[in-house]
Amino acid sequence: MKQQLESLVLHAVDTLKTEGVLESELQPKITIERAREQQHGDFASNIALLLAKPAKMNPRQLAEKIVAHLPAAAAVIKVEIAGPGFINFFIDPGAQYQVITQIHALGQQFGLSQVGAGKKVQVEFVSANPTGPLHVGHGRGAAYGSAVADLLAAVGFEVQREYYVNDAGRQMDILATSVWLRYLEECGELLTFPSNGYRGDYIHEIAADLRREVDNEYRHPIALVFEDIPADAPQGGDKEKHIDALIARAKTLLGDKQYRAIFQAGLKGILADIRQDLSEFGIEYQTWFSERSLMEDGSIDEALKRLDAAGYLYEKSGATWFASSRLGDEKDRVVVRDNGQSTYFASDIAYHMNKLDRGFDQIINIWGADHHGYIPRVRAAMQALGADTDKLTVQLVQFAVLYRGGEQVQMSTRSGSFVTLRQLRNEVGQDAARFFYVMRKAEQHMDFDLKLATTKTNENPVFYVQYAHARVCSVFKQLEDKNLQRDIPLGEQNLAKLTEAQEIKLVMTLSRYPEVLQRAALQYEPHLLINYLRELAADFHSYYNAHQFIVEDDAVRNARLNLISAVKQVLANGLGLLRINTPEAM
RNA sequence: GCGCUUGUAGCUCAGCUGGAUAGAGCAUCGGCCUUCUAAGCCGAGGGUCGCAGGUUCGACUCCUGCCAAGCGUACCA
Numbered sequence: 001m002k003q004q005l006e007s008l009v010l011h012a013v014d015t016l017k018t019e020g021v022l023e024s025e026l027q028p029k030i031t032i033e034r035a036r037e038q039q040h041g042d043f044a045s046n047i048a049l050l051l052a053k054p055a056k057m058n059p060r061q062l063a064e065k066i067v068a069h070l071p072a073a074a075a076v077i078k079v080e081i082a083g084p085g086f087i088n089f090f091i092d093p094g095a096q097y098q099v100i101t102q103i104h105a106l107g108q109q110f111g112l113s114q115v116g117a118g119k120k121v122q123v124e125f126v127s128a129n130p131t132g133p134l135h136v137g138h139g140r141g142a143a144y145g146s147a148v149a150d151l152l153a154a155v156g157f158e159v160q161r162e163y164y165v166n167d168a169g170r171q172m173d174i175l176a177t178s179v180w181l182r183y184l185e186e187c188g189e190l191l192t193f194p195s196n197g198y199r200g201d202y203i204h205e206i207a208a209d210l211r212r213e214v215d216n217e218y219r220h221p222i223a224l225v226f227e228d229i230p231a232d233a234p235q236g237g238d239k240e241k242h243i244d245a246l247i248a249r250a251k252t253l254l255g256d257k258q259y260r261a262i263f264q265a266g267l268k269g270i271l272a273d274i275r276q277d278l279s280e281f282g283i284e285y286q287t288w289f290s291e292r293s294l295m296e297d298g299s300i301d302e303a304l305k306r307l308d309a310a311g312y313l314y315e316k317s318g319a320t321w322f323a324s325s326r327l328g329d330e331k332d333r334v335v336v337r338d339n340g341q342s343t344y345f346a347s348d349i350a351y352h353m354n355k356l357d358r359g360f361d362q363i364i365n366i367w368g369a370d371h372h373g374y375i376p377r378v379r380a381a382m383q384a385l386g387a388d389t390d391k392l393t394v395q396l397v398q399f400a401v402l403y404r405g406g407e408q409v410q411m412s413t414r415s416g417s418f419v420t421l422r423q424l425r426n427e428v429g430q431d432a433a434r435f436f437y438v439m440r441k442a443e444q445h446m447d448f449d450l451k452l453a454t455t456k457t458n459e460n461p462v463f464y465v466q467y468a469h470a471r472v473c474s475v476f477k478q479l480e481d482k483n484l485q486r487d488i489p490l491g492e493q494n495l496a497k498l499t500e501a502q503e504i505k506l507v508m509t510l511s512r513y514p515e516v517l518q519r520a521a522l523q524y525e526p527h528l529l530i531n532y533l534r535e536l537a538a539d540f541h542s543y544y545n546a547h548q549f550i551v552e553d554d555a556v557r558n559a560r561l562n563l564i565s566a567v568k569q570v571l572a573n574g575l576g577l578l579r580i581n582t583p584e585a586m
Numbered sequence: 587g588c589g590c591u592u593g594u595a596g597c598u599c600a601g602c603u604g605g606a607u608a609g610a611g612c613a614u615c616g617g618c619c620u621u622c623u624a625a626g627c628c629g630a631g632g633g634u635c636g637c638a639g640g641u642u643c644g645a646c647u648c649c650u651g652c653c654a655a656g657c658g659u660a661c662c663a
Contacts, residue, residue: 033602046605083606084643129663169663319661330589337661344663372590373658440599443591445656447598463625471623478622519602531600545627586625
């Protein structure tokens with residue numbers, strides 16, 4: 001409908017151009033908006049206001065000229081000029097009702113579109129270091145990222161969901177060493193666990209599994225392990241030096257092969273846990289991309305070579321630097337340390353080069369807000385590699401602060417209080433977790449109230465929307481109990497009998513769904529869909545309370561049943577897209 | 587210090603990318619169940635859109651400057 005009106009207005013503007021009223025170079029963006037007030041009709045255009053200045057005309061006069069040149073259209077029953085020069089369109093209700101028939105015909109397909117057809121996008125999200133279970137902060141990125149990916153797929157994009165596995169670097173060495181030390185404990189050795197090691201229960205589990213698998217093969221006397229190791233922080237030493245020395249000791253005592261085996265055991269164990277956690281949360285990735293693979297297949301060297309060829313690398317005090325400050329970053333960055341090791345940033349340059357080489361039209365990175373300072377240097381790297389930086393979108397997700405009632409929940413690993421995504425899902429349930437995470441726009445700091453998410457009252461928006469769905473189902477059950485048959489064609493013939501205020505409002509809201517979906521997808525704002533579903537549910541609840549659906553009059557009854565089954569369908573489509581359940585009874 | 591994000595009703599947040607009288611939920615107050623689920627509905631009160639300028643027919647929205655909060659500012663990942 002919107003597009004139809006746009007072409008009408010465009011046609012009128014073109015006519016005015018040929019008549020010389022408007023200059024022919026003008027290429028106005030025709031925008032049709034849904035009117036907010038009923039008295040302003042159904043749709044409105046501000047075109048006359050926009051063109052008034054270049055045309056050197058009074059906006060109302062211009063509006064009159066535009067209206068005079070509008071081609072006739074069956075669905076438009078009235079056009080008015082209002083306010084400073086808005087053109088308001090009134091649509092034939094009969095045309096609006098068609099959406100109900102359309103929803104029935106399309107079913108689950110209703111709302112889907114093809115605006116993204118033929119375009120490949122990649123959404124990379126979560127990508128938490130595989131050093132422990134996902135916590136509640138990752139949950140938001142997970143829910144948001146998967147919603148964005150699903151929305152993009154719904155409007156026709158070919159979407160690839162990817163998890164970047166940071167399986168290289170010092171953190172992973174600390175993990176491997178932590179596993180080994182716990183393994184030694186399993187073997188019966190007594191030791192003081194490093195203060196900087198990973199202390200979670202999951203390390204014990206991985207170590208125990210390892211012991212079962214290899215028995216005492218990786219065992220070394222504890223005296224030898226700790227011989228000449230600098231003191232840990234609690235003993236007045238330096239925790240970093242302590243752990244680094246232990247890592248080095250592990251490598252020398254175990255040798256390359258055994259060390260790698262332990263490293264892999266730790267990585268695999270944790271990754272399997274993360275994978276399962278996400279899968280239970282309704283998230284499946286197409287690819288798990290290994291950082292280590294970039295080192296092994298020479299991608300990092302290749303990336304650095306390309307940066308060097310482009311003249312962006314230089315040496316200073318033993319290290320290799322990328323001149324990112326020439327491309328908008330606040331300062332230059334090290335890519336190869338003076339000890340010869342490449343930095344994490346070097347991996348990331350190679351990773352983004354790899355993404356570009358895979359031919360995506362759009363690369364979407366979903367990062368925690370604490371990584372924002374990282375964006376300029378990645379952009380700089382892409383630019384230096386000669387890529388179109390517009391292809392990269394970074395969506396920042398702010399942290400969620402947990403509350404239980406009015407109390408803030410402390411999220412420290414040490415205190416052992418509420419930290420993991422799994423615990424959150426168990427406490428509030430899958431549906432509430434997803435709904436609450438996505439309810440706010442990503443860049444908004446969020447308060448997540450656990451108590452609210454679990455209450456079964458009107459305070460809880462998840463139930464509010466699900467309840468609307470269940471209520472429709474309940475009506476149809478009642479219909480059955482009363483031995484009444486639904487007559488869909490009869491209902492379709494009588495849609496014009498839906499003249500109550502609540503019915504007209506509901507039809508309008510239903511017809512907006514495809515636009516909402518498209519906007520939510522293209523702007524990476526799934527919260528728009530949530531807001532819409534709440535509004536649709538509200539419109540339905542109002543209707544439910546104001547009127548009976550199962551009435552004597554066959555024509556009215558079937559028309560109403562068609563309307564509410566359309567409501568049910570759209571609620572199911574929207575919630576389904578967000579992977580939230582649609583219960584038939586509550 | 588510099589950078590990014592945020593600042594809208596008592597609280598939590600929307601606000602369609604510059605439009606017409608700034609909206610919702612919670613909380614508060616008052617109503618609605620012998621009729622399809624009251625996890626619901628109807629109504630009332632509640633606002634200097636952080637502050638001050640500017641741009642224009644028009645600004646919560648864009649620009650500048652302040653103020654406040656969070657985060658970042660590594661040869662860590």
